Amino acid sequence: MEEPQGFFSPGDGCVGDMVTERCLVESKEPVSHVQLACGLWFCAFPLDGNELCVWSTKDPSYQPLILRGHRQPITAVTFGNTVSPLLICSASQDYVMLWSLDECRQKVLLGLTPRGLVLSTLLGKALYLRLSPDDRAAAVCAGNKIFMLDTESRSTLAVLEGHRGPVTAAEFCPWQTHIIISVSEDRSFKVWDHHAGSPLYSSAVLTASPLLSLLVDEKSQQLVAGCADGQLWVFSLVERHHYRCVTRVDLKKKRETFSRRVESRLCSLPVLFLEKNRRPCAHGLEKGEDVEGSLPVLGLAPCDLSLLPSSECGCLPSESAPCLWVGSSSGLLILNLANFELEGVLRYKDFRSLSIQVAGSCAMMSKAGEQKAICLLTSMFGGQIAVLEIRLAALVRSRQGLGAGRSLSVLPRGCVLSTSPLHFRIAEEHRTPPAPQRRSAVRSTVQDQPLVFHGKVRSSGYATAPHVTMFSPKTNTRNNGDSPSRRRGSHRCKEYPLESSPPTRLHKQRVLAHGPAAALCVQFSGDGRWLACGLANHLSLVFRADLTGTPVVFSGHDGAVSTVCWSHDGRWLLSTSLDGTPRVWSLRRAELVLCVGRDLFPKPIRSAQFYYLDAFILCSSGPELQLLKCHIDTSKDEIRRYKQRSRCRPVFRLPTAGPTEITSLSAANDFYSYLVLAAGRDKTVEVFDLNAGRSAAVIAEAHSRPVHQICQNKGSSFTTQQYQVYNLFATAAIGDGIKLWDLRTLRCERRFEGHPNHGYPCGIAFSPCGRYVASGAEDRHAYVYEMGSSTFSHRLAGHTDTVAGVAFSPSAPQLATTTLDGKLQLFVAE
Template sequence: MGLVRAELTASVSTRAQQDLVATNGTYLAYAAEGQEVVYVCSLKKVSAPPLKLLVHELVVPGQRVGRKGVNALHLGSLPGHRGRGDVLLEKRLFAATRRKVHCWNIEECYAAMERGSGADCKSLEVPEDCVVSHLRTDENLRWLAAASNSDVLIYSLQRQCLIMRLDGHSLQVNALQFHTKQCCDQVITASDDRTFKVWDLERRELAYESSMYGASPFVCLAIDPTFPRMAIGSTDGLVRFFDLMSPSYQLIQGLDIPLAVRRKFGEPVNQDKDLEEEGRQVQVITKGGAESVAAATTGDSRRHGKWKPTEQIGMACVSSVSELYYIKTEDRSEGKDLLPVSPKVIACTTQMLIIVDAYTYDIITIVPFSEYSYRNCREIDIDTPRLFVADNRSHGLVTICIGSAFTPVINVVTVAHLEDGHGQEGEEGFLTGRMVGLGVESHGNEGEGGEASKVSVFPTSPPKRLSKLYQAIEKENKHDSSVSSYESATRKKSLGKTQRSGNKPVTFHSRIKSSGYGKVEPLKFLGKQVQSRTLVKRASSNLKSGRLLKSYPMDCEPVHTFQDHHALDNDAAVHSAPILRVRFCPDGSRLATASVDKTVRTLRLPLAKHRGDGETFLGHGGPVLDASWNHSGNLILTGSLDRTACLWSVKKSQALIQIEGPSAGKKGKVAQGFKSDIKAARFFHLDKLVVLACMNKLHFFKYDLGPKKQTDDIARLHQARTHSHILELSTESQSVTNFDCHNGFISNLLVAGTSAKSIEVFDADACALVRRMDNAHSRAIHSIMLNSTSPYVSHDRSAHELFLSAASDSSVKLWDLRSPRSVRCFAGHLNRQNPIGVRFSPCMKYIACGSEDKVVYLYDVRMGTVIRKLRQGISDIVGDVCFHPIHPQLVAATYDGKLRFFSS
């Protein structure tokens, strides 16, 4: 993604303090109070004499005379290349006085100055009862909007006349911007009445009127030039982001700038303690044959930790946002990258510039002015800024002109977003002067030697032979504990005598029907219907072709059709209590559900055909909090509130292994039981291990399902299935609320969400904490989901580095393990109290999320916007969601114990 850099490129000296400033990235215009002269200078030649433009008006006798001089300034430009704006073909200056709006062509004015003649000026009449305070033009120089008190005047620059007057606000209009939506021009206004309005210029009507947001007036407004999003700032320092693609202009997220600055930079840090902890070694303690490792923070994770200003931060200085500007990036609406470059928002205050990621709503860094000094960041030498004006038409570049309150100087600051790591050259892309470094880390891959590439789900070195994890996996046991041996034993037992070796009498290796060897009787189980062994063509109820897909369709549309036929008779509930987990098995033939009613069920799919046929697992004494499939799809691991975890076979309703706590040896004798409920349970290392989360620890167990073959019924009854505790990792937080790990391939990393609002990444082979993301959410994290892609799709290996986190702050964040910061933030759903589930779609284009408002939300992974709201058939809180690994199908589990299926 490159870097974001800021530099002080120029300082323009003026004769007096300036009240009005305007820029288009190439020219700078300014005017003083009470003067009827506008000065224009080129930012490339600051030392050259400025261009003087007179705005003197003749006073008619008997006419009311208001304030003399210029009331508003604006520099409009017509870009030469649509979408980039690197070359400006036409540059116009607009100056509003008491009676008129004057317009000049800057290039013609400079040519006239060289000839020694006067500059040609065009004027637009201002109504008698209006005093213009803000001016703004659209990107094609067709419209001119002028704010006057609570009204907005719209001029046509082609016809040179006033065409409409927008009257709708009750107080002063502070900001206005043009926006093009569905081939129609709109103007968006923000006012002191705490509302914003959208006006349709083609229909000449009010298109949308927002409700009142908060108790503070709106003072600034910015629109993303490459994607329809809007940011509005208020006097209390809160920046709200809105989706302009939504018909209701949905509020996406709110960012409290003072609170975010206080969290990121305001907490005290002991530098000596940091240096001491960076060199601290990981302490390994052995208890009862198991290895206990304290979560010691390494130097790599501390490197991305908090830092503070060396002087005390005055939070009153950050309380108000004066201006907002977007850094223009490439067009991301039709790109092919999975995660395109996210735009950046610059929030200007009287003491600093704050760079915010517009997709994650995180503060990247700040650029303080001369009054405050910060560690790891040099300030810009600007004395008490008062006025801000910027141009964001250039690609990856924003030129900000800052006027001082006490010094007759206008400082020019350039904030550049360098995607390729190099400076830009051209008419608008000059990068010269003293750099004030902003060490912004990339969300993408910075190369093999980059800092962000050190943490990965794929092991970069061979396993450590001295580690407890390696010794536990490679050690030979009396019985093979792998799942493959258990599968082979079950398969041989089901086939009966037909698999026995040796010659068969009478038939001589050939089957004769009359001899009884040509027919195999099916197995008969008590209470179950005898099934025929004839091959039955399996059909999919949601496919028109009637055949199973061999791979997931990567070009599928988002799911939106409610499948009401996938329900039990009379729309009966699957469970009698809320469903907390729902998971498809790897081949998509079964569905596992875990509920508060202390049961776990597996249902055969499609549900419309089998009508609830499956197994019900009874054995837990409390609500089942988690359930997960193994890689082969024949075992289920569950964790419950009764402080136990169980390992089940999909063909038996009795638990194979019950884990009640860390055991001292192979016989499974419990040395010490779990002291709290099992929050999460996962298979690990290709089904060789299971990992349980209890309190603030992750417990690793190795299990043994017994010998391969048992012919004696009594021996089979007393078959020894054991488990042993081999390792535990602990965190500094109070509890691990959820975690996830990859089981489809060998990976040593585990990602855990904690009650301390942080995300911790553990390396089980090194027995260490390799990364910690503090303040990942504003509330405790309740869901962590790695991108365990479907076996029926093929993605780049970097897709496995992504994972999701969800908390009760009504937000879902997308993370990359190679980066310490989130790369996307999905907001719009309601989640304030109950845990909800999130899930990637197999095509990696969508993210499904449950909600407390009885709706399933579908987000676009690239843009982070809501594209679907599935509410049909849902009558209660959506607790969990899951995508089918083969079909474009989604299942939602609700708190009333029902399952709802949706397809594309």
Template sequence: MWSHGGETSAEDECLMVTERFSANCGLLVSHVQLACCPSHCVYPWHGKELRVHSTCHPELEPLCLTGHHENIAAVVFGNGTNPLILCSASRDYIISWDIENCYSSVKKGVIAKGKVIGTLLGDVHHLSMCPSDNRTAACVADKIYILSTKKEEILQVLEGHLGSVTATEFCSWDENIIISVSEDRTFVLWDLMKREMLYQSAVLSAFPLLSVTLCEENRQLIIGSADEQVWSFTISDDHRCHLVSKIDLHKMKRRHRKLLESKSEYTGELQRKHADGVETAKAVLRITAFRLPLGSSHKQDKNGSCFWMGSYDGLYLINMATSELYSALILRDYTTLTISMVASWTISHGENGNASISLLSHNPANDCTLCVVASLFDPCVALLEVWVHGVLDSHRCLQGNLSVIPSAPPMPESPLKAELVRKDACSTSRKTDRSSVKNQPLVFHTQIKSSGYATPNRKTMFNPKTNKKSPGPMKTKKAKCLFADYPANTAAPSVLYTQLSLADRPTPVSSLQYSGDGKYILCGLRDGSALLHKSSLADTSTIYTGSHDGAVSTVGWSHSRQWLLTAAEDQTVRIWPTGVQQSVLILGSDRFPMPVKCAQFFYLDKFLLLASASALYLYLYHLDVARDDIKRYQQKSLVKLAGTFHTSTGTNITCAAAVNEFFSYIVLTGGKDRSVTVFDMNTGCISASITDSHNKAVHHISQNKGSMFCSQGMDSYNLFLTSAITDGVKLWDMRTLRCVQRFESHHNRCHPCTTAFSPCGRYIATGSEDSAAYLYDIRSSGYLQKLQRHSDVVLNVAFNPSIPEVSSLNLLLAILFTCPPLFPTGRTLLYYTTKQC
């Protein structure tokens, strides 16, 4: 018998799940593949029969289908609705059922019959249907049988796995491609047309692979294993698979512990298990791709592509782009549910991610996901209805007021309104008031006119020019365009143009930055010097050396391109005129408690922004380039502290970033406690903070600053990147402080590799430890280019903001790379461009 489950209390505003019915199957079905579609669900009844329930019309009696003589091991629905095909498998038969014909037969009082399409194939672990419902894949031991759903015929037998095949999935955009996962811990792409294996992965885990799904929109393959690991791969046109991300569900749950907290006793038990260290890994039993409904508050999170992941204890909704946990449904937290530990999941939703409108909810505005679950210990199944809107809206994280581009002028009491009054100007004005007599030279004979006695007599009289030719029509010069537009639709750089060795000895390059016009490159070296090169890398460099006693950690350009800034590990900061090897301003170690982690010009060169220890320092400055050989040891440049801003937790700042290309109040900092803090310099306080932004401390922050050669939409400037060792690169939106994309194809396990935005805002570059630099499209998690002409780790990257032209080659895009410390290749710059036009 089956019975309806009780409704959750109406007082619970965070309702996420409702049990529509539960049924006793007579026999344990924990090992059986269940099936569900937007209109029906099916499960074995006493082992050898099938019970089909209508989810849209619960008043209908369940449809009973008989025909198997052995216990049913797997069932699956087709992808079409007219007709709706159901396939069931046991040791003796694989049967195809037409649900509409079965209902018609029952109404006529006739026993519903199916069509046998396979006989005595063995124990079937899994069934899957192709998009056109013409073929069925049956996993039997280490083989895959491709059967016709129209008649009893074995079309193909796929062999190649070394262990039992646990799941298969047909490619939705090409039904001749099928993907299989196995207990041998590999997955394989098969071409049914060519009857060959296209791709086989390496061993991914120490545990068997159990589940697989495909996302057509992103062309991604998602695989789950028995130890809570999930991999995401992109499938290229040549059917090569590239790793996009790897998710550890156990670490994700620990990072989002607050999200999983509840008032039930199970939560306390779960926390005790975590504390005792005896919690066992939970298998990823089922993965289903999902798209957020258009009405969801999270529709701004890229394409809304997510996936459901079912495990023993509950259901997890994970963002495919960011690999972040949206929400978790822990079954034991709901006392009204019959099943608390699940052995089998099947998840269904409608087209475009909108589940079918359930008549049971009596509210057509509710979008839901249907799940059929089988108990781990009892012969019981249940139909669950999960509301997507309730899950997402209950974990909303919107800020709404933050923007890199300011919407109002600075406040009267803002630190940005501070001004520096020069001492020499004050003293000059005082002297002028005291006396109106100006200083006169001691010798006046230079002002006396000559008498003319010593000059020779004039020999030539005045002779006017009478045959003067007319100059003709005035020739006007064509005005040159100062700035050429940056090509917004150009391809990513992929061709190595030139490379340059910066030093005779293996001196690592610790930082680099382009000038705003793209004509020069400034590099900081670990030997305490800095090099200034032309962007073509053709001429000799200007060397700024002998000033710092430690490695130069940061270099920077002013917006006017007249000044250079260097900060070193000796706790000093120096400012240099461009091309002049003598600094005009020195901030000594007495001003900072620790080495400066970030130093740059800020607010269109009005301030110096420095980060040291747990504080941000804002300095006003005046630079004096006048030279006096007698008093050249005296520093005439002035500097004044305009404000000091501390982090809320007192953690040390590891990196910082701010925009100097236009007026902006926002400053971003990364802390050792893995947080990202947003400072508003207009108010002089912290506006927001992201706790646990990465698994480890953020070592680099990069903002989308654009370029004077290219314009972007205003919303594009609210994007910024954070990098952390072992945790990849994350793309964030300033307006919501949510991660909107994640990039993990590169390798970053121990070195602080940096990132950079392209001037057009379309591409992202990052260094990698596999002797390559990776280029990503901002709209996709998979990488576009892998630049491999390096001999060691790539640490720093920078895009050229302009369009330089060298010889006959049109350099539409250029990118620079530097290599790590302690290696001979660490002193090498490589210059990549697009292909020749």
């Protein structure tokens, strides 16, 4: 046997600080498709067929330990879970043996031959071994059976039968040690109670290819099964989820997307920087290279990225998302189990100095608290065995594309600039009126009128320039205005119950139209007293929040009402329609007060909302983002009562980075914020900084299809969240689920899967407490997700058609939903 070799220098053009080959061993017998063992301090693998070699990953001077006792070739090796004594178990067709490494090492130093403890004999060819968390039981996967062996009495505890094909992997559940889960070539997984020797759950056939590998993640309580065709199946092991399928990941597509993103980041860097840091073989960016058919998942292992800097791992500062190693025949991948995106890709062929280019089996290990990982590989076509050392920071940094950009925040970090389009409002408010004797005979009517929708009140903060200290999501302030304002102030005395369960019980239902009219959108007012709905029959309805009484009807659009939005003070309702014109309605007068004509814009307005504490109307017109300054005048001329006195004019236009139509936009209106989010039909999400008057960042390929809604975590005036979580926003696309993003990193932090949404743009909404996300679906249900889980926690029934719109009440744990058959449902907490 060869002695452990020194550090190998990587080949030409490869990254030297990412991977190093620390040991290379040549076996006389082929070692492909053999279970390897990679632990915290040692690696173990078969050598020359029936010998077991143990090599230290911490101390290269540690002589390789050769353990002999098997007569047939060793087919599976695993380490124990206890530190003292450190055990290793090996299996062949003749024996299943248990070794104590400390005892074996002492015998070698004394010149004696170490001996292992025979647990069982003649079980057949073992494809997989695993010791229980306390090392008192061993699971041996031989044929289509699982033999449970007692390591102390060396007896057979149980024989688990039920698979129709060879069992390829089995894992103990860390938090329920009596549970063991297995996967098989019959393309299914089974859950067993090995104490009772009986099955608890059996899945259906998942795929057309055999299942090869398995991982049970304790942090996320998820089961991950790897397939021979490069698919990963993720299931929830939470008790109330009943082994629900969370998602299916296509590793080949994920790696292609990863390569495109890295390439786009590299192309955006300066030419001199690229020449200095050129990586011609990294990540498959070279043209004309061969394309692999699939990525068989040979091994899975947990990966800890918690100690990496947040700029490198992209995780939220408060917690680190669970990740896992995925070992295939062509390379290693790091998959994030929160957003199901790749954090790093390492391909063996990109490093020409590596001895193994195509792996037959692999095992990975990354110790918590260290920034290095160990990978044990065997060659597919020979007897080579290699130990690789991987530097996680260098591998994950490639995902960031050598530059992370500047951080963003919804909360303003300074005053409004004098050149900002938002300064227009400040200048208008603080302008000193000229003396009466110096006024011109011809003056602007707009300048003499208030440029806001309502009179100034102390709770709005209009009299001062916006600072970060002005932000307070909880706006329980007194009002000295008219009676509606006083009633609104008294209504906000109560607090939103932060620890309340989500609204899941159907409380009331209303039919919105007698004929067929889809209810496309729904929105609560900021004080939680009113509920607005937009219908396909060109109408907008406003109900009381408890759905009692007769609704207020607003008519005037020439197309289906697509969005409704309340002003911050609750006096005005803004609606947009497929006719391309936004309209502002007075709730008190129940009439139209402003209609923005099409002649002001080159293209029809598709989406609009109030912005900057009602100082502006923010809207999109084709590929442009526009700020409108409006003057609302509800007085009527006795002679020309049909003519409105309200006026509107555009004050700022900002084009998108690409010539694509904006499909959705979002901005905070309950507090001062400079940032605006917009989604385009080219699948991008763009962040605009209106204080600087420019585009701040672009997220390319945010979804596989165009985003139809952006929803920010805005909280409400009845609750206060930590200021960091206001930087979270969610996007939804047809057929691509919901993604949770963080503005500080511009990364998808979590993905919500499980609600069917394949043909219609269903709405999404954040709860005021920030703990839940609700979504509509096409299966006549609404879904509620917890922020810490990728699968839904509640599935709300009671609908009779596709759920198109969802909205949380800002003042109480209530959820309103609308359906395509024109019904409105109100759910409350149990």
